[in-house]
Amino acid sequence: MKKLVFGAILLLSACHFGDKEYVWPEYNRLAVNVNVVEEASSHVIYEYTNVRIDEVAGLAAVYCFDKANKRRALLHKITTKPDKRRHATFVCD
Numbered sequence: 001m002k003k004l005v006f007g008a009i010l011l012l013s014a015c016h017f018g019d020k021e022y023v024w025p026e027y028n029r030l031a032v033n034v035n036v037v038e039e040a041s042s043h044v045i046y047e048y049t050n051v052r053i054d055e056v057a058g059l060a061a062v063y064c065f066d067k068a069n070k071r072r073a074l075l076h077k078i079t080t081k082p083d084k085r086r087h088a089t090f091v092c093d
Contacts, residue, residue: 030055037087041068043076045089053078053088060090068092 034056037045044063046056053075060073076089 030059034059039063039067041092043089043091044073045087047085047087049085056088057090060088064090064092 030051033051034046034048037047039045044060044067046059048056057073057075060075064071064073071092073090074093076091078089079087081087
């Protein structure tokens with residue numbers, strides 16, 4: 001029993017329960033680096049550079065929620081152009 005309690009205390013002391021602080025997206029950077037290529041009620045296509053796909057996915061989630069009757073955004077495909085621009089297609093499901 002002592003070994004079990006000691007092991008649990010050791011395990012809990014090794015875990016870090018630090019507060020994870022929410023980081024707001026940098027909307028000005030997104031506005032400069034993300035463009036809408038095509039939009040419809042069923043999908044949206046973004047062209048982006050110098051941004052991560054998870055930041056673009058946040059924009060697609062808001063788009064599908066607002067424009068497609070509160071549906072969720074699913075990443076369908078990413079296409080890379082020769083000049084390093086990328087197109088991300090999100091389907092509103």
